Amino acid sequence: IDTIIPLKSRNIWNKHQVKKFEDKEGFEGRFIGHVETTLARSLYNCDDLAAYESTSLSVRDNLIIDWNNTQQRITARDPKRVYYLSLEFLMGRALDNALINSQAGSDEPTSRPMVEKSLDELGFNLEDVLKKEPDAALGNGGLGRLAACFIDSMATQNIPAWGYGLRYEYGIFAQKIIDGYQVETPDYWLNFGNPWEIERNEIQVPVTFYGYVDRSDGESTTLSPSDWIGGERVLAVAYDFPVPGYKTSTVNNLRLWKAKPTTEFDFAKFNSGDYKNSVDAQQRAESITACLYPNDNFNQGKELRLKQQYFWCAASLHDIIRRFKKTSRPWSELPDQVAIQLNDTHPTLAVVELQRVLVDLEKLDWHKAWSIVTATFSYANHTVMQEALEKWPIGLFGHLLPRHLEIIYDINWFFLQEVEKKFPKDFDLLSRVSIIEECSPERQVRMAYLAIVGSHKVNGVAELHSELIKKTIFKDFVKVYGSQKFTNVTNGITPRRWLKQANPKLAELIGKALNDPKQNFLLDMPKLTELAKKADDPEFQKAWDLVKANNKLQLADLIKDTNNGVDIIDREHIKDTLFDIQVKRIHEYKRQQMNIFGVIYRYLAMKKMLKEGSTIEEVAKKYPRKASIFGGKSAPGYYMAKLIIKLINSVAEIVNDDAEIVDLLKVVFIPDYNVSKAEIIIPASDLSEHISTAGTEASGTSNMKFVMNGGLIIGTVDGANVEITREIGEDNIFLFGNLSEHVEELRYNHQYKKTELPPELAQVLKSIESGVFSPENPNEFKPLIDSIKSHGDYYLVSDDFESYVATQELVDEVYHTQKNDWIKKSILSVANIGFFSSDRCIEEYSETIWNVEPVKPET
Template sequence: SSHEFDMEVFSKGDYLQAVEQKVASEMISKVLYPSDSVERGRELRLIQEYFLVACALEDIFKTYLSTHDDFDAFPSKVAIQLNDTHPTLAVAELMRRLMDDHDLSWTQAWEITQATLAYTNHTLLPEALEKWSLPLFEHVLPRHLSLIYDINHRFLQTVTTTWPGDLERMRRLSIIEEGEPKHVRMAHLAIVGSHSVNGVSRLHSELVKTSLVPDFYALWPERFNNKTNGITQRRWLLQANPALAGLITETLGEAWITHLEALRELESQAQDAAFQQAFMEVKQTNKARLAQRIEQTTGVRASPDSLFDIQVKRIHEYKRQSLNLLHIIHTYLRLIEDRTTPPVPRTFIFAGKAAPEYWAAKQLIHMIHSVAEVINNDVRAADWMKVVFIPDYRVSLAEIIIPAADLSEQISTAGKEASGTGNMKFALNGALTIGTYDGANIEICEEVGEDNIFIFGLRAETIETMRRQGTYHPQAYCKREPELARVMAALRSARFCPKTPDLFSWFYNALMEHGDYYFHLADLASYIPAQLHAAEVYTQPALWAQKAILNVARGGKFSSDRTVREYACDIWKIQPVLKGRQ
């Protein structure tokens, strides 16, 4: 907090001006990453990103220089991992510090910068690939822009040497994007300024190379690698699910707490009736706890004896909470119009937050609540369906939700989810995944086995081909599948939004009139039978328990301990300190 206050100005009666500088400086840390829909918001966001980068580097330099007189050892003592493009200003700031503050030559500073920095791309979506307009960048960070111009000039010389006369490739690779106004491409700056570039699942890393930045991959293939995400079992099992952690420790000992691969020994218990009973009793207790929280926060009574079908994550069109909602509508119409009861009662549970300026995401939340209100107040559905949206999603709430899940919804459009970690957390807590062949779902499927996961939907390469060739026609799916047509007709009507008749119109139009960019109808056709199959398996308690136990037992790969080891060994080039050795 700033302490600046101009008493002289205050004494003259200009009270607002007296605190103006204090207010301006404190604004930087009042709200992290404000809306970038207006110029003032974009400027404040850029200032905040620089503030965080500059403070981090100040601390790094202070620590390093306390034991070193020069920068020869800097890359061997310091590793900076750029997580998406938000901290990419570190490229220019590190150069500035080395050149302006410590008088290193451009060549020396650049060698140190590239050897120190590495870049992780966490998503293929535009919001993670920042671009800053040149006028704004020059206004806020003129020295950094001059350094970026220099970096780009030297980089394009390399491009010209590699591909002489290829002006189009040069345009694609340039850090400065042409246009009116021109923009600084922060992802390009991160790649040029780093010695390593990685994605966070095997599929995602391939898409980074083949779809996102293929020209950079062609230039520097040796820089690109994969580091599949992981989660810490000490938070998401030991702390979040103490009853299950206790059962596992009682059965296997404590080795799994620090070496998650030790869970593989649980496979021998998967068909043991006594262990299955103990395992499912833990799940039932966790479901009862969540049901209590649901009633406290929403007023909806969810039966712990129903199948808990859970989708909790950031609200986004590509994550397709909307596809889940289409299946819920289908299930309800089957129950009410066809009088076909589902194999098991089910509670559909949502939670998550939307970015403040993301209109479609906020509309999705409104749509879920509207459908829930209709279904939860229909006595004909009372014994078979409940729909709830738990408010104020946060880590402490996730620690209650995740251990209670029976079915984990991981249903992104294939090729859009970089990895996901929620999928790992749910599986580690004994939930079965229903998901697309996307992100880390693919690797979870490989680890737990195809028989212990419910995979549906188009593959990423198929979707890309259909996009490129223009062969996806959502209306055709409705013509072929009467059940899909009925869902869309209900969506178009005010049946699920009697108080706001136009609530679903934008979504209907997006699907039926504007090409269904996220392939809802293409995947709904296989999502419905996959959901039915999951429900049928759930009616067989011993079989479900076996599959759930195997999901836990085979989750060892997805520990963040493994991920960090890979970063340390492959990118940061550091070795572990062995206990008991100097």
């Protein structure tokens, strides 16, 4: 390995090599060192925040040492590497995860107990210290969290992999609920600095925008090396985040880019005295990485977003290429050394950028370049929803990236020729598969089509979804390429964060039951099947139930905190209160509206019984204790989703204050749902709701998290619910509703035939219309009602409502009259959830798409 340090100096370097701390003594030395010098504080003014910073810096020191070794090992062995490009990484907190994953030399399952003890002796409580860390909320929902789980699994499996993304100054907004409405406030997560990032001021990549293509030589064509004269230049600065694997010393890298102005400025303006304007444009550079776009499953089409995408793709590719070039291999070997995974279409510009680099800068022949490009990239699709599919008006696109638009035209030209050759004269097909959409008011670049054409593999994220994309949005591409290009990799989640970190007591209980106190099962989740043997064991059931009850108490604390210290949940009855939870982005297709309608139905039915003379005991028999818990953010501009949040809060207000029904029904909306809250909420569920209209939720991943924590599911036959059912058995899940193959017909019926509302739903809608939940403004929720009654009920709430309500009654019955059976279902579900470890996903991607192998540390 090259070094600038002369040989004769190396002894000193080696003598003073920094070592990892391996025990309490070592940790304490580091901790106090960081408090006193890095933070310039002392024992007199070290508060919890300083303790958090100092603990993080100490643990980070260990990770950096392992990070360095990992990177050196990989450089030396030079294997094929994976680059995971994602515009979102929803990481949550880093410290607890680092404590769990890094071993700090002990043979303990983790170094966490050691640090906990140390901190205690130093005068701090680990739990309080951990809470000082703000979430790294650089994502919207499932897509960003998937990326976070995947990089955890890649590190754990010693895959030579880097993540590339953007270092947004503001993550997803913080949600406040004011008078029942969502109010967004900025999430300046870097307020107190960030001990987990390493600013690499030495890595600055210039990125160009606007300008024109110079073809004044009269010789070159769009297919030959062309000169793009950019009009604006900014710098991408690298920030690195260590990603530790579990029970391995591999520490991978997540590189996030920040935009900053170049040091050049406009001398013409400066000399003419226009100093301010000469600086202003430069300053605007920073806006590129200022904010995460807060939309989930929705494409807003803003220029700044395209700018973010290019900025990130250009910088990342530059970095990848620089690393490849160091090995002096020929370009033809790029696909043997590099796999680039596109997390949805957001990074598709990387395909075009690589073609540009190869043709314009490296002077490769167009076709040679293109075969290298397509062998390098693969694309994962995450949605079939039209409003989420990215398309860019060519005007906007060509203005920002003139050369890239030319390249896209040429890619399309050759692609359409290929199609024409296979299907001569099928002009309809040509226009359907064209990367350029011709018929809309303005021509548009279809990014998903570009991603398919530019990749060697395309995958969906659950079996049903992968089948659906082949039959619907990408049908024509199956015709053109054959179905081998399309594959499935069902999503997964990391059991380190979602079982061990979120639910340590359950992990411990499982470890004991499996005779695996060091919790090696977290690396081999299919091992959990052994648990099934314990499903009928009354002692084990009791222990299992106790873990759940304690988790529910913790959630009750969280709910109390977010409700100005007022308890909503009756703690005395916590064991026989069914915690029914739906937490995820608020979206009409996810159907939180159906859930709250179900709650209203229940409330009305209870009131009716009372009115007709039933005693409260009789009511309780039919409608036993239940807490209906919601959480999730709406996109700031999504009117209907915001109205759903308001309805939930309005219902909560009426129901929770109704003394007549005593405490039998409670409704809670937990504000500002995020990863760290999910870690408290998910382990506390008895039941969780995954009730999207069939065919709309590509996979879902919280469904897996809930089951892994011993919760049962009420759900539709959609996304990964299908495979969860197959794995855990249909006796252990409450499925209901219409199937995806009937959706089209049902929608058609709503449009063209007269359909009746089921009486249960009619009753609910009537009560909303009459202002029961909005006495001041009975019309407040009219748009929600109209969407069902007058606008075609696109999400088929009226078609699924009866079976939803009936299934909820079945849930009550099992939970309240056959509790042992319920617990048994819970144990059996956990026993069979191993398939959904993200470790399995990474194995599948590695073998079938990336063709990469682990590089294990020497032991």
